Amino acid sequence: MNVLLEARRLEKQYKLGGGRVLHAVSDVSLQVHRGEALALVGESGCGKSSLGRTLIGLTQPTSGEVLFDGHRISGLSDHALRPWRARMQMVFQDSSAAFNPRRTVGESLAEPLRIHGRKNIRARVDDLLDQVGLARSVADRYPHEFSGGQRQRLNIARALVLGPDLLVADEPVSALDVSVQAQIVNLFRDLRASLGVACVFISHDLSVVRQMADRIAVMYLGSIVEEGDGLEVLDRPAHPYTKALLDAVPRPDRPLPPPLKGDVPSPVNPPSGCRFHTRCPIAQPKCATDRPSLQPCGVGRRVACHYPLVA
Numbered sequence: 001m002n003v004l005l006e007a008r009r010l011e012k013q014y015k016l017g018g019g020r021v022l023h024a025v026s027d028v029s030l031q032v033h034r035g036e037a038l039a040l041v042g043e044s045g046c047g048k049s050s051l052g053r054t055l056i057g058l059t060q061p062t063s064g065e066v067l068f069d070g071h072r073i074s075g076l077s078d079h080a081l082r083p084w085r086a087r088m089q090m091v092f093q094d095s096s097a098a099f100n101p102r103r104t105v106g107e108s109l110a111e112p113l114r115i116h117g118r119k120n121i122r123a124r125v126d127d128l129l130d131q132v133g134l135a136r137s138v139a140d141r142y143p144h145e146f147s148g149g150q151r152q153r154l155n156i157a158r159a160l161v162l163g164p165d166l167l168v169a170d171e172p173v174s175a176l177d178v179s180v181q182a183q184i185v186n187l188f189r190d191l192r193a194s195l196g197v198a199c200v201f202i203s204h205d206l207s208v209v210r211q212m213a214d215r216i217a218v219m220y221l222g223s224i225v226e227e228g229d230g231l232e233v234l235d236r237p238a239h240p241y242t243k244a245l246l247d248a249v250p251r252p253d254r255p256l257p258p259p260l261k262g263d264v265p266s267p268v269n270p271p272s273g274c275r276f277h278t279r280c281p282i283a284q285p286k287c288a289t290d291r292p293s294l295q296p297c298g299v300g301r302r303v304a305c306h307y308p309l310v311a
């Protein structure tokens with residue numbers, strides 16, 4: 001199989017004061033295939049960033065494991081992780097902090113190449129700038145001379161410098177103007193086509209996700225509640241939470257349906273049974289006691305619900 005990255009039963013907990021534990025990622029198993037774009041979606045605080053960081057070894061899971069290219073990378077020391085780090089890179093939302101303000105962007109892009117003993121560094125920097133749609137001459141300029149969209153292109157170039165197999169992009173367009181967002185989304189699409197780099201694309205914006213994702217995983221309170229082909233999930237949601245997320249997007253052709261009742265429960269004290277049962281419009285008594293696991297539901301789709309909306 002063409003599995004590049006696999007998470008098995010990942011848990012990420014944060015210890016708070018007073019012996020309390022926050023369950024940021026709870027029993028997540030998922031696969032990322034070579035060259036695919038997988039979107040992680042869900043409301044603020046549902047654990048997307050925690051999961052993304054755990055997947056590429058920026059933080060260790062509390063339990064469970066991560067395999068990259070068939071090798072277990074969770075639990076490795078920083079030193080042992082180093083060769084893998086070059087193959088997985090993160091792109092962050094705030095691109096302004098990623099470059100040293102006192103260095104030209106060419107110098108910053110060259111640095112990891114030098115550290116890794118690569119040859120023909122200037123030619124590689126030129127290639128990178130071509131790939132992200134910037135003129136080669138920008139190598140001699142400083143970070144403050146660029147617009148937000150250009151800086152995000154530079155940030156992507158930086159992530160690509162060592163030729164990774166996987167990018168984890170955490171809200172990479174959220175800080176940008178809508179018109180610029182589309183350009184960066186297109187850039188991600190082009191890069192996947194030309195370089196075959198896989199991408200875990202973290203976003204709360206379903207319209208961005210629709211343009212980007214081969215597959216979608218929807219998270220609620222630290223767990224994946226639904227996963228499947230991008231358009232299938234967006235056009236025929238099987239989980240009531242996915243449907244609620246989609247209903248909350250304003251559309252000209254219909255009035256906004258009533259919002260979900262209540263707030264997202266605390267990840268320090270998550271509800272019993274189905275974690276969504278306190279807000280689910282179709283919850284039954286069983287939902288409060290039995291936790292549904294992710295089960296196959298149609299072709300290539302999994303859903304964690306006792307009463308999925310599509311069979």
Ligand SMILES: Nc1ncnc2c1ncn2[C@@H]1O[C@H](COP(=O)(O)OP(=O)(O)OP(=O)(O)O)[C@@H](O)[C@H]1O
Nearest residue numbers: 014022024043044045046047048049050051204267
């Ligand atoms: N270092 C930390 N220590 C304690 N709690 C944390 C830490 N990092 C995140 N959390 C908590 O873990 C939960 C998941 O946070 P996370 O940042 O992963 O969510 P997210 O889906 O990325 O949210 P957002 O959309 O706002 O970026 C939240 O309740 C958050 O407050």
Ligand code: SF4
Nearest residue numbers: 274277280287305306
């Ligand atoms: S298991 Fe029950 S509460 Fe949970 S989403 Fe399905 S119907 Fe709603």
Ligand SMILES: [Mg+2]
Nearest residue numbers: 048049050170
């Ligand atoms: Mg986040």
